[in-house]
Amino acid sequence: MTFLPIVERELRVAARKRSTFWVRTTAAIVALVIGGGFLLVGLFGPGRGSGSLGRGLFGVLTWLSFAAALSAGLFLTSDSLSEEKRGGTLGFLFLTDLRGYDIVLGKVLATSLRSFYAFLATFPVLALTLLMGGLAGAEFWRTVLALVNALLVSVSVGLLISAISRESQKALVGTMLLLVLLVAGGPASDGITAAVQRRAFEPVFSLTSPGWLLVAAGGWGRTGFWAGLLVNQAACWGMLVLASLVLPRTWQERPARLRVQRASWGYAWRFGSARRREARRRRLLEPNPVLWLVCREQWQGILLWTVVLLLAGGLAVSLLAGEDWMLWLAWGQLAGVFTLGLYLLAASQAVRFFVEARQSGLMELILSTPLTSRQVVEGQWRGLTRSFGAPLALWLVAQSLGAFLVQQATWKNMTTTVSAAGGGQAAATAINMIGNPSAWSAVGLALAGTLTIATNLVAISWFGMWTALTARSANRATLRTLVFVQVIPWFGFVFVSALAVPFLLMPRIIGTLGPGSSVQWYALVMGGVATALYLLKNLGFTVWSRSRLHSEFRARASGESSSTPRGRPAGPPVLSPPPLAPGPGGP
Numbered sequence: 001m002t003f004l005p006i007v008e009r010e011l012r013v014a015a016r017k018r019s020t021f022w023v024r025t026t027a028a029i030v031a032l033v034i035g036g037g038f039l040l041v042g043l044f045g046p047g048r049g050s051g052s053l054g055r056g057l058f059g060v061l062t063w064l065s066f067a068a069a070l071s072a073g074l075f076l077t078s079d080s081l082s083e084e085k086r087g088g089t090l091g092f093l094f095l096t097d098l099r100g101y102d103i104v105l106g107k108v109l110a111t112s113l114r115s116f117y118a119f120l121a122t123f124p125v126l127a128l129t130l131l132m133g134g135l136a137g138a139e140f141w142r143t144v145l146a147l148v149n150a151l152l153v154s155v156s157v158g159l160l161i162s163a164i165s166r167e168s169q170k171a172l173v174g175t176m177l178l179l180v181l182l183v184a185g186g187p188a189s190d191g192i193t194a195a196v197q198r199r200a201f202e203p204v205f206s207l208t209s210p211g212w213l214l215v216a217a218g219g220w221g222r223t224g225f226w227a228g229l230l231v232n233q234a235a236c237w238g239m240l241v242l243a244s245l246v247l248p249r250t251w252q253e254r255p256a257r258l259r260v261q262r263a264s265w266g267y268a269w270r271f272g273s274a275r276r277r278e279a280r281r282r283r284l285l286e287p288n289p290v291l292w293l294v295c296r297e298q299w300q301g302i303l304l305w306t307v308v309l310l311l312a313g314g315l316a317v318s319l320l321a322g323e324d325w326m327l328w329l330a331w332g333q334l335a336g337v338f339t340l341g342l343y344l345l346a347a348s349q350a351v352r353f354f355v356e357a358r359q360s361g362l363m364e365l366i367l368s369t370p371l372t373s374r375q376v377v378e379g380q381w382r383g384l385t386r387s388f389g390a391p392l393a394l395w396l397v398a399q400s401l402g403a404f405l406v407q408q409a410t411w412k413n414m415t416t417t418v419s420a421a422g423g424g425q426a427a428a429t430a431i432n433m434i435g436n437p438s439a440w441s442a443v444g445l446a447l448a449g450t451l452t453i454a455t456n457l458v459a460i461s462w463f464g465m466w467t468a469l470t471a472r473s474a475n476r477a478t479l480r481t482l483v484f485v486q487v488i489p490w491f492g493f494v495f496v497s498a499l500a501v502p503f504l505l506m507p508r509i510i511g512t513l514g515p516g517s518s519v520q521w522y523a524l525v526m527g528g529v530a531t532a533l534y535l536l537k538n539l540g541f542t543v544w545s546r547s548r549l550h551s552e553f554r555a556r557a558s559g560e561s562s563s564t565p566r567g568r569p570a571g572p573p574v575l576s577p578p579p580l581a582p583g584p585g586g587p
Helices: 006-018 018-044 050-076 079-085 091-095 102-130 137-164 168-197 210-217 225-250 256-272 274-285 291-296 298-321 323-360 361-366 373-434 439-467 474-513 515-557
Strands: none
Touching: 006 018, 006 102, 018 050, 018 102, 018 474, 050 102, 050 137, 050 168, 050 210, 050 373, 050 474, 079 137, 079 168, 079 225, 102 137, 102 210, 102 225, 137 168, 137 210, 137 225, 137 323, 137 361, 168 210, 210 225, 210 256, 274 291, 291 361, 291 373, 298 323, 298 373, 323 361, 323 373, 323 439, 323 474, 361 515, 373 439, 373 515, 439 474, 439 515
C-alpha cells in the first residue's frame, strides 16, 4: 500500500490546476508593482533614504502576506471537508482502509500548496529589502518563519472547523471566529492584565497568537519569538490531530430521532419559532417565493444585531468617558475590523443562496416556475436588505458619528501631548493651524467614509449574486467577489493616491495656498480622491452586475453559457416531430 495515498493524489491534482500557476504569477506581479511604487517614491520623494524605503516595503509586503496566509484557512479549507460531507463522497473514502489522518493531511497539502507557492513568488521581492538596507538578516528570516507559521495555523483552524461542520456558512463563521480569537485574544488578554496591574506588557497568552509572533519577529533582544513559535506549532499540530480523530465520527448523518431531539432548539434558533415561521411564510411567499426562501434563516441577522448593538454601546461608553483617548482608539480599531467582517458577510450571503440552489437542484425548480429572471434576482436582493438592512443602517449612523469623534479626539490628544512635552501653547496652536481639520472638514471625511462603506456593500452584494451563478462552491465565490470588488481596486486606488496626490496635486496646492494651509488640505484631497474612485468603482460593478443578472440569469443558472465550448458554434436546434395526422374518425 502506498504511504499517504491521498496526499500523493491531492498534490498531483493541485500541481496540474491552472489556479496554482495563476495564483503565484499574480502574487509575483503584485509584489513587483508594490516594490516599483516604493522605488518611484524613493526617486521622486523628498529626502527619504533607501533604508527607510526598504523598511517600509518590507512592512507592507509582510502584513499583506500575513493577511493572505490567514485567508487561506478562511476560504480554502473551512469548507473542504464539509463540502464532501454534503456531497456524500467522504463516506466512500472510509469504506477503504484509509484513516482520518490520510484525508486530513491530504487536504492540508492540497489547500496550502497554492498559498505556499504564492508566498515563494513574493520571496525575491521581499529579499530585496535586505539590499535596500534598514533590515537585519535575523529579522528577515524570523519574519519568514512567522509567515509560514501563520499559513499552517490558518489551514489547521479551517480543517478543524470543517471536520466538525456540515454547512459552509457555519464553517466559514466558525473559522473566522477561531482565527480572530487566536490572533487577537492572547495579546488582548495580556494587554488588559498589564493595564489593570499597572505593569509592562508581558507575553503569556500572546504566545498562542500568530500575529504577536509576527510582531516579535521584528523585535530586538529577548522577545520570546522562539517560545511563541513552539507554542504556535504545538497548537497547529494539535488541531490537525484533533481533526483526524473527529472526522471518522462526524461524516455520517445522525439518526432522524436523535437529530430531531438535539436540533429542536437549534432549528428554532436558525429559523425561528413555529408561529414566526408561519407568519413569515404567509407574508412573503405570495409576493415572491424567492424572497421567502432567502429570509427563512434568522440567526445571521440576530448575530449582526448583537454585534452592532455592542459596538453602539461601546460608542456610548466612549462618549460618557469623554477625555479617555485610548477608548476612542480601541473603538476605532474595532470599527475597522467589524467593517471588514461586514464585507465578508455581504459576500458570503450574496453568493450563498444561488450556489446552494444550484447544488441541491432547487434552481431547476425555480426556473420551471412562471417567475421571471427579474423577479428571482429582485427577490434575492430584497431578502438581503430585509434581513440585514436595519442593523446595517444603525451601524452606518454609528460609524459616521464615531469617525467624527475619533478624529477630534486624536487631534486633541496630539495637542495635549505636545504641550505636556514642553512644546508650549505655541506648538499646540501651530498643530491646530497646520493639521487639525475644522469641524466641517471632519464631518465631510466621516460622511465620505460612511458613503464608501455603504456603496461597497451594495457592489459586493450585486457582484456576488452574479458570481454565484457559475461558482462551484460558496467559499470560492466569496473569495472571488472580495478579490475583484475590494482587493484589486484597493491596490490600484492606494497606488494612485500615494503617487498622484503627493506628486501631482499637492505641489499646485502648496504654490497656491502656502505650506501651512496645504497640510490641512492634504487629508481632504486624499479623502476626496479616494471617495470619488470608490464611488465610481461601486457604481460600475453594481450597474454591470445587475444588468447581466437581468439579461443572462436563465442562461447562466441552467449552465447553457458554460456548457458550450468557446470557439465552437452551438449545435443545430432539436426539432420536435410533426403532429400526427388525424385518422378517418377524427382526432
